[in-house]
Amino acid sequence: MKTAVIEFPGSNCDHDAYEWPLRLFGKPPERIWYTSRDLKKADLVIIPGGFSYGDYLRCGAMAARSPVMEEVKAHAERGGYVLGICNGFQILCESGFLPGALLKNRTLSFLCREVVLRCETADSPFTGALQKGSLMRVPIAHGDGNYYCDEKTLRRLLGEERVAFRYVSPEGRVCDEWNFNGSMDAIAGILSENRRVLGMMPHPERASEALLGSSDGAAVLRSAAKAIDEKNGAAKNG
Amino acid sequence: MKARVHVFLKEGVLDPQGKAVANALKTLGFEEILSVRQGKFFDIETSLLPKEGSEERLREYCKKLLANPVIENFKVEVVEP
Amino acid sequence: MKARVHVFLKEGVLDPQGKAVANALKTLGFEEILSVRQGKFFDIETSLLPKEGSEERLREYCKKLLANPVIENFKVEVVEP
Amino acid sequence: MVEPKVTVELAAAHGLNAEEWARLCTILGRVPTYPELGIFSVMWSEHCSYKSSRIHLKKFPTSGPLVLQGPGENAGVVDIGDGWAVCFKMESHNHPSYIEPYQGAATGVGGILRDVFTMGARPIANLNALAFGQPSHPKTPHLIKGVVAGIGDYGNCIGVPTVGGQVFFHPCYDGNILVNAFTLGLLRADKIFRGYASGAGNPVFYVGSKTGRDGIHGATMASAEFSDQTEQKRPTVQVGDPFTEKLLLEACLELMEQDAIVGIQDMGAAGLTSSSFEMAGRAGSGIRMELDKVPMRETGMTPYEILLSESQERMLIVAKKGSEEKVKKVFSKWGLDAVSIGEVTETGRAEIFWHGEKVVDMPVAPVSDQAPMYDRPRKQPSGYEEQRRLDLSALPDFRDPEDALMRMMGCPNLSSRRWVYTQYDQSVRTNTVFGPGSDAALVRIKGTKKAVAMSLDVNPRYCHLDPYEGSRLAVAEAARNIACTGAKPLAITDCLNFGNPERDHVMWEFAASVEGLSSACRELETPVVSGNVSFYNETNGEGIFPTPAVGMVGLLDDVDMRVPSSFQELGDVVILLGRTRGHLGGSEYLSLIHNIEKGTPPPLDGAKEKTLIELLQLLAKERLAHSMHDCSEGGLMVAVAECCFRPRGDDLGASISLQARGKRLDGLLFGEDATRVVASCSPESAQRIFDLARERGVEATPIGTVIPEKLALLIDGQPMATVSISELRARWEAGFPSLVSRL
């Protein structure tokens, strides 16, 4: 799997996203500056978290309209894989890849803490290595992670099983108390129609080392690697 | 040309900030408050001369950047010739 | 009574958001942009009937909560009777 | 451009006294121009010149085998091995934060970040020490919310984790809150950048944000000539722009990779003036600048305003001649201004032009480093001895330990700070091993086995009752917090928050505090490598408690040796290291339960503290301790309760059994004797720990075991109290939110 990390002015989780594949597979991703139009033939494009353009105006609004995003769109339309984390998720929503929007946390404050996520579908390149219903501990760090979409869209997301992760209690129950940012239906991450684009608010790349408290997040990237390598293998052999 | 653009949340999209402000005002003793909705506005100076069509241009700004159609509506006005 | 309150940064106070928005609009091809200043507005519904004195009441809201006198000014208007 | 006539009165309005006025006239050999007066007034202000404190700060131990840069630069630098070094400093933004809590705190963080990355370091951790007035004060909740949001939003946006700090409440801060921000950065030991303007002919670059009328010296207002000017001439509060700072950070670090920079310094207080004069001063050179080339945000700005503006997110770079294009290229990539506004000269003078006209022509050295230095009168505060007298026999006798413990866990100074630090990004950059909630923060250094430990500490009540001992105790607590993670204390930075130095008792407290810090730093071998002084924390005669915040940095050679602060295993043995005398003077218990703030702070034996700290490192190294937690504010019972709370809420309990040996029960439970740590270990390791402790003369007492759910207390074998941990946790968690829920 060849990965690329997009860097926007103000991105600040780009280092973390860069080191993620490096730590897990020893393979450094390509770094792609927001003005570039060359995704360096990456299979998986990671849109990192962290305050592109300072989160001014609306989180992800300005990044969504930068040149490189047109290439990412083309990449996705070609069936390429895209993972948007935190600000990356906001950018994907702002640029219309994924439905809905991320509103201010219901606390009206920035929230950084470990949350418990429940995998809602194993049927995606990013969750293939996970069991449906399995739990992971991953940190959130955002001021605007309160997922919102209209009724129609929600029904569609549910119908097509495109909710990838939900915020749950340590026992695995959806409940208001553990849905810190107030997301609709406790949604923490959603998939595109072709399931190859995932946007999620929590930070799996920050939870991929026991030293830092949890390595549960590694499964997301490992799943993607497996899915992509199999596909590429199949392509070669087929 | 000077213009002012208002961007506000669509009906039905909940506005936690506005709600918080309303509650805060009530606790401050302004019991008459029924509801508050919060929005953003932009005062924009451009080198264009106002003519008919100006507003279309302003709407462009909104569609391209200032407003998120999923949750927001907008209103544009040319402020002073 | 319905009212609209605008809260905006005092002249001379740096507006990082406005600055960023202006640059973004320019890079999107709107070269005519000279400057953008961003502000907030509040659409307020109250159980009071508009009378003279209403605006004074609105100013109270601003002084007590809506505006930060150190860096912001405000403008109040009664929208519709 | 109408400029006021420069007179001794105008100088006075700029805060220069008659003698300083005379001095500057002799230096110039004439009456200064208006911009020159502005320059003198800021360069000789307390803030820039340290004129009241310098004479005392000289006493600090500032050198050591690992110190690569001591005080005098933008921040201190300490060697951590493997070719790496850490750069750190703490700075106050008290007054601005009181006026506008959000922006004041935000720009405070922005300023300290620049101080660190200007040295060539990438900031990897922020901490902050805060002090607020009594929670019931009408302003307090608003101030807390604004300050915490401001610190959070700035650090979060720029992507530096905030991993620790402290919050203290006391009525003495009702009119003067404290906001002290600490930043630590990582750099290669052989690539330190400094604020030097050397090499005649080298270009001087202005980089970063444009200049506006932000925070211009209040004295402008005092001069009649401006009073008739309109609203928009008024100096304005500084507004932080973390996005621009992030770009500035990346641009500076990128340029530092190339061989283009001679010297670099951020434009902090007194902006362009202090940066240019300090850089030229350090290098003993001169500087020529054309102010009309400075990028400006507002129209009609005067040379005076440009020189004194405190607009944020700006730096001054002296580049190598010929590398102009490199500089421009890097900054344009990041969308920032980079304008050559002048050059270094060998005249030793500052020559500053405005559209070709020379508006400033003065020698640099006298301004930058021959500022006045005062040995201000010092006198023990009246009533000092009286407040140190404490008669415990007068106290109602102590009946209900459960109630006392419950009240203490929920009180403003001891309750959980979670409400604060969940608003801070603690884990960005994926280095945070221990974040807020631990005794000291622990941040790993990628590519090595090392981790850096950091803690901010001071107990203002102790410092009020005894500035000398209180300051020593602050250093000791910080070192103990560091050692509780297993790390070795290396060095400190400080932020000395005091009242008006022109009052003799404030100056007395200051001198005593500096003496205290110096002696403790000598004993613990942790030199002072940087720091900051904030005087005039005083409103209508009411000064704050002396508050010398200590920021200590330590090193853990192998992050696998780290020790957490909370209990780990059921059945583990709980051990108290250090001797309990039951000292109640200046304790949180006396203040909260009996409303008494008297007595002397607990005595500190520096040698014993050092031995304990070395023992803690040994216990970590030998993997003997499962947990180690500093026992300070609130005493033994509070420390044990904190050990029961685990970050994920899967809390444990403890059964604690103590021998009174004729001590007062409240002193035994809530006394704050220094040099104590609550540790836990497997039953197998206990004996080894006792042996190691005995060999070193550290008192080590088994005081109980880790059990589920409850905190049970026995005194001399008699059951004294049993509280459920979940109730205790609920109290502890509810305390802080209840303070801020009020509008």
Ligand SMILES: Nc1ncnc2c1ncn2[C@@H]1O[C@H](COP(=O)(O)OP(=O)(O)O)[C@@H](O)[C@H]1O
């Ligand atoms: N302003 C703050 N910002 C971040 N963390 C804080 C702040 N105040 C307190 N904390 C954290 O809360 C915990 C308790 O603080 P404190 O009681 O001062 O610890 P200690 O007594 O060990 O010095 C520490 O881990 C500290 O880092």
Ligand SMILES: [Mg+2]
């Ligand atoms: Mg402390």
